Amino acid sequence: MPHGNSGKTIRLSKSCLSQEEKEAVIGVLDREFLGMGTEVQRFEEELSHYFGRPALCVVNGTAALHLALQGVGIGVGDEVLVPSLTYVASFQAIAACGARPVSCDVLPHTLTIDWRDAERRLTERTRAVMPVHYAGGVGDLDGVFLFAGHHGLRVVEDAAHAFGSRYRDRLIGGFGDVTCFSFDGIKNITSGEGGCLVSEDRQLLQHVRDSRLLGVERDTERRFAGERSWEFDVSIQGWRYHMSNLMAAIGLRQLHRRECLASIRQARAERYRQLLAPHGGIGLLEQDYGAIVPHIFPIVLPRNIDRDRLRHNLQAMGIQTGVHYQPNHWLTMFKDHQADPLPVTDAIAKRLLSLPLHPDLTEEDVDYVCASLIDAIRRAGCLDDNPS
Ligand SMILES: *Cc1c(COP(=O)(O)O)cnc(C)c1O
Numbered sequence: 001m002p003h004g005n006s007g008k009t010i011r012l013s014k015s016c017l018s019q020e021e022k023e024a025v026i027g028v029l030d031r032e033f034l035g036m037g038t039e040v041q042r043f044e045e046e047l048s049h050y051f052g053r054p055a056l057c058v059v060n061g062t063a064a065l066h067l068a069l070q071g072v073g074i075g076v077g078d079e080v081l082v083p084s085l086t087y088v089a090s091f092q093a094i095a096a097c098g099a100r101p102v103s104c105d106v107l108p109h110t111l112t113i114d115w116r117d118a119e120r121r122l123t124e125r126t127r128a129v130m131p132v133h134y135a136g137g138v139g140d141l142d143g144v145f146l147f148a149g150h151h152g153l154r155v156v157e158d159a160a161h162a163f164g165s166r167y168r169d170r171l172i173g174g175f176g177d178v179t180c181f182s183f184d185g186i187k188n189i190t191s192g193e194g195g196c197l198v199s200e201d202r203q204l205l206q207h208v209r210d211s212r213l214l215g216v217e218r219d220t221e222r223r224f225a226g227e228r229s230w231e232f233d234v235s236i237q238g239w240r241y242h243m244s245n246l247m248a249a250i251g252l253r254q255l256h257r258r259e260c261l262a263s264i265r266q267a268r269a270e271r272y273r274q275l276l277a278p279h280g281g282i283g284l285l286e287q288d289y290g291a292i293v294p295h296i297f298p299i300v301l302p303r304n305i306d307r308d309r310l311r312h313n314l315q316a317m318g319i320q321t322g323v324h325y326q327p328n329h330w331l332t333m334f335k336d337h338q339a340d341p342l343p344v345t346d347a348i349a350k351r352l353l354s355l356p357l358h359p360d361l362t363e364e365d366v367d368y369v370c371a372s373l374i375d376a377i378r379r380a381g382c383l384d385d386n387p388s
Pocket of ligand 1: 060061062063086087089090132158160161181182183184194195
């Protein structure tokens with residue numbers, strides 16, 4: 001079996017941890033306080049400082065989206081505009097509020113929400129829009145905010161892919177209505193599992209401080225003081241969504257290493273682009289890798305290629321690939337037979353292929369992946385070379 005340069009399989013994505021994270025976890029284990037306490041408090045403080053706005057940590061990115069939506073008042077019967085081309089987490093978070101996710105089409109060059117398409121799907125029940133920062137890029141985010149402002153919609157950003165990305169010189173999470181991040185094992189920074197939301201809306205923030213702890217009023221404040229709530233009131237629906245000290249210990253050290261982790265992702269994505277751009281048959285996203293931190297590296301394959309077979313061939317060469325994503329409007333739960341079609345999403349989704357991208361990927365790995373990919377596509381007779 002031929003393998004990647006390094007003699008092992010080149011993984012699509014992976015957690016990349018240093019000695020610092022390992023020692024921090026052992027520190028938490030030694031102190032024998034695993035729940036939500038001072039490590040979480042410190043992680044929140046440093047995230048808030050980084051974003052320049054209050055950040056609250058929760059158990060994962062899906063929970064951040066769920067609590068953000070609930071916190072801005074999304075409930076039964078409401079509709080939320082969301083691109084179909086996202087992880088099912090975005091859709092399930094909306095459905096968890098009793099609301100309906102309304103599938104929207106994407107812009108062809110960034111695969112982010114097309115707000116003009118979203119506008120056509122407005123009804124009197126539409127309450128919010130959830131742009132998804134696909135692959136770390138944000139598309140026409142100014143356009144989304146203008147559109148939302150015009151129609152009185154809340155904007156809950158799914159920034160799970162975009163930790164560290166900048167848009168027009170502003171940090172994602174540093175502005176906007178409410179921005180949600182994921183720190184799951186393979187995201188731009190990880191806390192094992194975890195997530196956070198960032199906002200300046202005081203009412204929303206207090207709602208989330210309580211709702212992440214089963215609605216127990218002021219439990220966050222007591223836990224950070226090393227106490228617990230024995231007598232309390234509950235007046236809102238809450239969930240068991242808080243973060244543990246173990247996770248925060250990992251997250252905090254990843255936050256400290258963010259620039260190093262980000263610059264490798266940016267350099268590898270830039271190299272992919274340099275090597276793949278001369279091959280006209282391979283479609284690349286329009287991204288500025290000086291500004292955004294890419295979470296994944298999706299390409300659009302030539303029209304007639306058998307993606308399953310290509311993936312199988314690459315796997316045999318020691319290269320793992322992925323598909324981001326199967327559109328949600330294709331899923332049984334989120335199908336809507338009355339809805340207008342989503343031509344861009346439907347045309348592109350079957351041709352998407354994600355190449356390996358993570359901070360342990362070497363430049364030689366990227367070269368090997370590109371050479372193998374180009375060779376495999378050429379052998380399938382599908383490459384339209386125009387090296388000019
Ligand atoms: C990872 C991800 C989420 C959810 O984050 P979890 O931490 O895995 O719950 C939401 N949306 C998108 C686009 C994601 O990639």
